[in-house]
Amino acid sequence: MDVLVTLPDGELRENVLPPEQRRRLERLGNVTYNETSEQLTRTELSDRLRGVDVCVTGWGTRTLDETVLADAEDLSLVAHVGGSVAVIGSHALYDEGVIVCSANEVMAKYVAEGVLTYVLTGLRDVANLTAETRAGEWPDGWNRTETLFDRTVGFVGLGTVGRDLLDLLDPFDVTALVYDPYVEESALDGYDARLTSLDTVLSESPVVSIHASLTPETHYLLDAERLGRLRDGALLVNAARGRLVDQSALVDELEAERIRAVLDVYEEEPLPADSPLRTLENAVLFPHVAGAPSRSRLAETVISEIERFVEDEPLRHEIPRERFELMTDDHVES
Template sequence: MNVLVTLPDGEFRETFFPTDLRDRLESLGTVEWNPNSENFTEPELRERIDGVDVLVTGWGSPRVTADVVSAADDLELVAHTGGSVASLVSESVYDAEIPVVSANDVMADHTAEHTLALLLAQLRAVPTLDREMADGAWDASDTDIRTLHGAEVGLVGLGTIGRKLLDHLAAFDPSVSVYDPYVDAEDLDAWPSASLAGLDEALDSQVVSIHAARTEETVGMVDAERLSQIPDGALLVNTARAEIVEEEPLLEALRTGRISAALDVYHEEPLPADHDLRSLDDVVVTPHVGGSEIRPPLTAAVLDDVERLAAGEPLEHRIPRGQWATMTR
């Protein structure tokens, strides 16, 4: 097969394609690697797509538009080493019945793990205790240390990451309220501790974790009024997209100490060095690393499907049109 890899030449690509994975891909056929230090443009992709059987993409790759598809007579698979493909492929790809796979479910594993780590760190006051120990303290009697066991948890959105998180939460036997207008009650049968709820009920929890995709429908969904519904002393976790929660009302709630937060996503990235979130008490921040920094497993997952394509086997990481329509854009 003929494979075109759009990820630009350089250290970034090497993090996705260490030697063993590069060799694995090249063992499947003729591979053309992007020789440039920047991503292809859409016209450049169109020029190269003729005769390509498998298109391997990454963050920043040009959109596979109707114009690109019209030139892709041999294309059998789009394999994306990232998560969401909503901004990568157009509806024309699905109209042409070209399968699309991505590392979305593998990335979801990593993001759910990071979400749980942030959540537990804040509930158990790990950052606070670490700072106090560094200052020579030992007595933690005045530190607010809480537990996830039996806690009330609200999930706003239940995509792949939210479902993975439900698996992790099961060990703590929490009571989980799930808000997602695209989920039916039977979708939660695998998690007896979880039940469908309205947005108001999900926000009225000791722990609120954001897992909705960023779409026109969800941007600004958790505004000042919605934030006020989160109980005093609750923990807000956001490893999804910052735009779902309005920034200024969130900052106000955090400045007053009414709620605490654990965040991995921001309205401006990189987060400015002087941003309030870097210095507020009872706020833990990480630099958008939840699902993106452990990269070789992402590539390995899509290579698995390239090998399945070559062997005529069913694809395991396929993104159907319905899922594509609701992914983060």
Template sequence: MDILVALPPGDLRESFFPPDLRARLESLGTVEWPDASLSEADLVDRIGGVDVLVTGWESPKVTAEVAEAADDLALVAHTGGSVAPVVAEAVYDAGIAVASANDVMADHTAEHTLALLVGHLRSVPALDRAVADSEWVPEDADIRTLHGAEVGLVGLGTIGRKLLDHLAPFEPDVTVYDPYVDPEALSAWPFASLGDLDAALDSSVVSIHAARTEETVGMLDAGRLSQVPDGALLVNTARAEIVDEDAMLAELRSGRIAAALDVYHEEPLPVDHELRDLDGVLATPHVGGSQIRPPLTAAVLDDVERWKDGESLEHRVPREQWATMTR
């Protein structure tokens, strides 16, 4: 089996392929590790004879031209989450299987979402600062609980489903807005029900889990954000562009709502950006699903092994899922 790794050389590739995982991949076939970044034209030239293409962040896109030149390619194995920016629909037309670490990344992102949510509700950052400043419980400490809280999920998807698993012990009242989800999809979570966007936004915690698509960019504008109740917490570990930044900043300046954020319109967040100093904002640097990398690679290698052994892929991304993934 001939395998081409399309991740560029350097720290990024080494973080996804530490020595043990590099050796594991090399045990599966003949592996080419390019010594320079590949362009789409390079990939067209080198894809001939390749059975498995391993992609990741900073890999060239598998375009229709690549798919046409790929005489033996049977599997694109992506070490990241969404494959929509990585493979063109022509890859599916060519009958090439696509797998990714989306499910595993969703586990990590849902975990981070819960950490942000609980950390903010329990005022962990403020209490930590108080203790560090030789104080005790500040008089204005706003300590709340997730137990029995009203939670609105804007979009469901893989991360939203993982988050529902994490929320179950808290027995919240969850309203899910997702026009692509059937009510039966929530049968595993009796505390959750489908509702329209108005109902999801009318919650004490609003957590965003929609994919970034043409349909969702700017979906939460000033009018929508004004529907979020006073004192509510807005959580975004999905994509910043789903929320109108100016409208969100206006709400945060007023102190009417708070926010826990892991994604931003400009990343890294500029050093002078207002979000760094606003009260009521808990901010992390887009690390929700991306920093714990070896498990992502391991999941993809599991599927490469399954493909080699003629077994079904556990992390396969069907065309229908590809169509609704973040672009």
């Protein structure tokens, strides 16, 4: 079996594909690595895919579209070490009968853990209380901290991360209001949760967490008008995709001190040094790290999938076409 690993040589590959996982992979066949420090261009990727049976992809890999797949006649499996496969996948890939799998479900647990951290950070005013205490003050934390217990939490979208977050929220006895047009009510069985409209989620939830996929339809899903429907004092948490929210309109709301936000994603990443978000005390900022602790599990997950594929065993993390079509579509420039 011939395997191509598209991740460039460097720190990212060392983190997500450590030596022990590389050895596991190399026991399965002839492995070729991208030994450059850059992502393969579309032409390079097309050339490298000739004769390859399994392609291991990662963040930044070019979309495996009809042109890139032109000579990939032997390709049978794409194993993605990230979560969403919307960037690397294509209808052409599925049309060719290639099986696609990823570490999406594994990463989702860690992202959900990050979101829970962000919610508690915002409610407890962790960033400001820490900064003021370090500066020699003794702030009034009694009147500036809130609890998550028995609160209403709004979900803009559900997805795998949202489902995992519902599990993590269970000990807090929260009531969840969920907006997701692709989810049936039965998906919420066993939770104190109900499906409702986006307007209801925004207007009735003191905590709102975004979990929608980024598609052409959801770009700026939370525009100025919808952000204006958030209740006064609401906490908005976004660890999904920055372009789900009109960032300029969000800055306006934050500058008016009407709402608070904890953000892990932005319209432009890295966040520009002169972004007004950096100056706002009611915005807690993280550098897109909600899923970072999953890094040690990503390659382990997809290599286990490759091993099952080789042994003709059922895969546990396959992404079927219909699921691919609903995943975040954050395109990489070619």
